[in-house]
Amino acid sequence: MAKDALLDFDKALEIFEPVIGLEVHIELSTKTKMFSSAPNIFGDDPNTAITPVCLGLPGSLPVVNKEAVRYSISLGLALGCEIAETCRFARKNYFYPDLAKNYQISQYDEPIAFDGELEVELDNGDIITVPIERAHMEEDAGKLTHVGGSTGRIQGAEYSLVDYNRAGVPLVEIVTRPIFGTEHRAGEVARAYVSTIRDIVRALGISEARMERGNLRCDANVSLRLRGAEKLGTRTETKNVNSLRSIERAIRYEIQRQAAILEKGGIITQETRHWHEDTGTTSPGRPKSDADDYRYFPEPDLLPIRTTRETVEELRALLPEPPAAQRRRLKAEWGFTDLDFQAIVNAGLLVEVRETIEAGAQPQAARKWWMGEVSRTANERGVEPSTLVTPEQVADLQSVIDEGIVNDKLAREVLVGLMAGEGSAREIIEARGLAVVSDDTALIAAIDDALLSQPDVLEKIREGKVQAAGAVIGAVMKAMGGKADAARVRELVIERAAAV
Amino acid sequence: MPEITEETVSHLANLARIALTPDEIAKLTGELSAIVHAVEAVNQVATPDVPATSHPIPMENVWRDDVVADQLTTEQALAGAPDHDGSRFRVTAILGEEH
Numbered sequence: 001m002a003k004d005a006l007l008d009f010d011k012a013l014e015i016f017e018p019v020i021g022l023e024v025h026i027e028l029s030t031k032t033k034m035f036s037s038a039p040n041i042f043g044d045d046p047n048t049a050i051t052p053v054c055l056g057l058p059g060s061l062p063v064v065n066k067e068a069v070r071y072s073i074s075l076g077l078a079l080g081c082e083i084a085e086t087c088r089f090a091r092k093n094y095f096y097p098d099l100a101k102n103y104q105i106s107q108y109d110e111p112i113a114f115d116g117e118l119e120v121e122l123d124n125g126d127i128i129t130v131p132i133e134r135a136h137m138e139e140d141a142g143k144l145t146h147v148g149g150s151t152g153r154i155q156g157a158e159y160s161l162v163d164y165n166r167a168g169v170p171l172v173e174i175v176t177r178p179i180f181g182t183e184h185r186a187g188e189v190a191r192a193y194v195s196t197i198r199d200i201v202r203a204l205g206i207s208e209a210r211m212e213r214g215n216l217r218c219d220a221n222v223s224l225r226l227r228g229a230e231k232l233g234t235r236t237e238t239k240n241v242n243s244l245r246s247i248e249r250a251i252r253y254e255i256q257r258q259a260a261i262l263e264k265g266g267i268i269t270q271e272t273r274h275w276h277e278d279t280g281t282t283s284p285g286r287p288k289s290d291a292d293d294y295r296y297f298p299e300p301d302l303l304p305i306r307t308t309r310e311t312v313e314e315l316r317a318l319l320p321e322p323p324a325a326q327r328r329r330l331k332a333e334w335g336f337t338d339l340d341f342q343a344i345v346n347a348g349l350l351v352e353v354r355e356t357i358e359a360g361a362q363p364q365a366a367r368k369w370w371m372g373e374v375s376r377t378a379n380e381r382g383v384e385p386s387t388l389v390t391p392e393q394v395a396d397l398q399s400v401i402d403e404g405i406v407n408d409k410l411a412r413e414v415l416v417g418l419m420a421g422e423g424s425a426r427e428i429i430e431a432r433g434l435a436v437v438s439d440d441t442a443l444i445a446a447i448d449d450a451l452l453s454q455p456d457v458l459e460k461i462r463e464g465k466v467q468a469a470g471a472v473i474g475a476v477m478k479a480m481g482g483k484a485d486a487a488r489v490r491e492l493v494i495e496r497a498a499a500v
Numbered sequence: 501m502p503e504i505t506e507e508t509v510s511h512l513a514n515l516a517r518i519a520l521t522p523d524e525i526a527k528l529t530g531e532l533s534a535i536v537h538a539v540e541a542v543n544q545v546a547t548p549d550v551p552a553t554s555h556p557i558p559m560e561n562v563w564r565d566d567v568v569a570d571q572l573t574t575e576q577a578l579a580g581a582p583d584h585d586g587s588r589f590r591v592t593a594i595l596g597e598e599h
Contacts, residue, residue: 030566037569046587050577051570057580067566088554095517097591146593161588164577293515298554306560 004281005260009184009252012224012259018186019232020251021221022130024174024197026207027140027214028071033168034139035062035105035302040170042213046163054168056101061301064089068137068170069112069305071206074315075172076113076135078200078322086306087112089137089299097162098141106173108296111136112305119324120192122185123346125338127324130193131177142167178232186222186255187248194218195244195348196323202351203320211242212384218247222254224262233258234268238282240275243384244348250275253282330354334363347375347385355391361398369394373415388419396425404485410434436483443476443489447496450475461497469493504533 033040036053052060076083090108116132143166148158174197182189198216201207209216223235236258238250258268272285321329327350331341334357344353349370356366370385374394378385389397397418401411406429417428429435437443450472451458460468472493477484502508509529513520520528574587583590 032566032568037564037567038571039568045574047574047577047589050572050574052572055572055577064563065566066563069563086560093515095515097589145588148593158593159583160591160593161585162591163588295515300554303555303557303559303562 004257006253006256007259007263009256012255012263013184015227015263016224016233016255016259017180017227017229018182018251018255019178019180019223019225019235020182020186020190021178021235022174022176022190022193023219023221023237024194025140025217025219026075026172026174026197026201026209027216028068028170028172029205029207029215030065030067030071030170032065034065034068034137034170036060036168037063038168041165042208042215044165046161047165049165054100054164056099062105062299064302064305065170069307070311070315071170071204072112072135072137072172073307073312074204074319075174075201075206076116077312077316078204078319079113079116079118079132079135079174079197081113081116081132081135083307083312084110084112084114084305086110086304088304089302090296091299092138092294092296094294097160098144099139099167100142100164104139104141105299105302106138106296107136112307118193118196119322120189120196121324121327121345122188122192123342125342128182128189128192130179130189133175133177135172135174138171138173140166140169140171187251190218190220190251191244191248194247198348199323199351203323203326210384210386211244212387214242217242220247220251220254222251222258223268224255224258233262234270236268236271236273236282238273238275239285242277246275246277249280250282253280257282334367336363336367340367343371347371349375349385352386352391352394356394356398359392359395361395362402365398365401366391366394369397369415373412374419377419389415393418393425400425400429404438404488405429405435407436407482407485409482410436434483436485437480438485438488440492443480443484443492444496446476446479447472447489447492448500450479451493451496451500458497458500461494466494469497504529504536508532 028040030040032038033054036051038051038054039049041049053062073083087107087110089105091103092106092108093103095102111134113135114133116135118130118132119127120130121127142162142164145161145163146158147161176193179189194216198209198211201209201216207215211217218241220238220241221235222238223233225231225233236254238254241247241250254273261268269284273282274285275282320326327341327345330350331338334341336344344350344367347370352370353363353366356370357363374385374388378388397411397414400406400414401408405426406414413432413434414425414428417423417432418425422428422431454471454475457468457471461472469490473486473489476489476493477486506525506529509525509532510520513525578584578587578589581589
């Protein structure tokens with residue numbers, strides 16, 4: 001593949017103004033699919049969550065999942081949208097085996113929610129208002145695995161394998177209006193927007209919103225126009241962006257790529273582009289079909305959805321606190337500095353830290369684990385921290401420290417066990433033999449040994465120079481193989497210095 | 501009302517992944533034109549005070565509770581498939597057209 005020419009980012013922004021638009025797909029965590037009573041599950045064996053509707057079998061008919069509609073209304077309200085009094089489903093016709101019916105049931109000219117706006121907070125605390133055009137309901141498509149061809153199979157062996165477990169899973173697609181004025185922070189605004197939506201749907205309890213699982217997907221539209229120009233430039237739509245960090249990188253890349261073309265007098269092709277995480281580049285996909293080519297028409301198998309004012313108000317009353325307000329409250333409650341708190345937000349770990357505190361851990365301890373060991377391990381493995389441990393496990397881990405069963409150092413080994421799925425913190429301590437020595441007799445014996453072998457240190461401690469105890473504590477910890485509570489050892493060293 | 505041309509029919513056939521011979525395109529162009537003109541006749545009768553309708557029965561909110569039912573086994577799901585690998589449907593590869 002030819003390498004794209006890129007213009008320096010700052011230079012690109014001198015000449016052009018970036019305009020972005022974002023399409024976010026949220027998979028709802030209902031028990032069943034959008035139009036069929038098949039289970040809505042993740043990661044099961046292929047074609048096990050299937051009903052005749054999922055396969056588009058003759059005679060099967062879709063029926064709307066009431067819960068999915070309520071989830072969609074809640075999400076629309078949380079995005080500040082109007083909720084349509086009546087709305088309809090539409091057929092989007094295309095011929096591709098990821099859906100067996102040859103069409104996707106979606107919404108077209110009558111989305112359930114429209115005209116909203118969302119305040120998103122940037123790393124430095126600035127608030128940007130993102131205009132929301134619409135949020136509509138639709139169904140997800142199945143999963144294809146391509147075999148042969150590029151993987152080196154013999155000519156003619158190319159085929160695809162289709163798993164329809166995901167086909168029909170309820171989706172809400174949230175579409176922004178063009179977002180102007182983001183300038184050099186275009187990527188950051190996009191990341192903050194998606195992160196805010198993730199916080200909202202998790203707070204609503206309507207989606208797991210795990211990007212690495214595809215529960216939350218973002219397509220980024222980017223176009224450039226010359227400074228001072230009225231007319232929007234031709235846009236590209238970048239897909240396959242599966243992490244918050246990638247969103248930011250993909251937008252930056254597209255700005256630099258398009259700028260390099262436009263600066264040389266070239267033209268941008270309106271197309272879908274695929275983001276490649278490994279190389280940090282995008283490559284062209286199919287040319288973007290016109291909406292006309294999808295030949296949308298009202299879905300004849302489904303009836304309109306009417307939402308009463310009462311339902312809207314009932315769901316509005318159940319909305320959780322908006323993320324920005326919640327952040328202000330939590331920061332005060334936890335007593336964190338701006339810097340510490342913002343670091344958690346920027347790492348996308350606010351939900352994890354909050355749930356860990358709710359599960360019983362002290363705020364500083366919750367912050368320390370998620371921002372420290374867990375994030376470090378996640379970085380090493382190239383995964384999201386939330387995939388490694390749950391907030392309950394981290395709270396469990398902290399509780400064994402608080403109870404003096406392990407010290408901080410041993411706790412890190414317990415964490416390794418938790419991440420490897422070896423059971424609860426206590427089970428891991430038992431299995432790996434990690435508990436600190438809480439028997440004072442054993443500690444005292446080791447302390448007396450250490451004190452007597454370092455008479456000069458002993459003398460200093462007796463003279464009241466307690467900082468000299470460090471050398472003895474070190475020797476005792478070593479003798480105990482690290483399995484001692486340093487604070488308790490310190491107490492005993494002072495005590496024993498007077499006694500031996 | 502746009503006229504149905506042979507180009508329109510070719511384009512639609514391409515979208516639907518159907519291979520048509522020139523004779524078939526010519527025949528369908530005539531047939532589709534007749535259908536479009538018939539629909540056009542309905543448009544002439546419709547007045548602004550008659551709202552467009554997508555369904556003949558005036559019903560709304562026909563939905564179901566979020567409860568699992570009617571599941572097929574994998575064997576049942578694959579039973580009508582022309583080709584499969586025991587757990588997944590096997591189809592001719594069409595690369596690069598994910599939606």
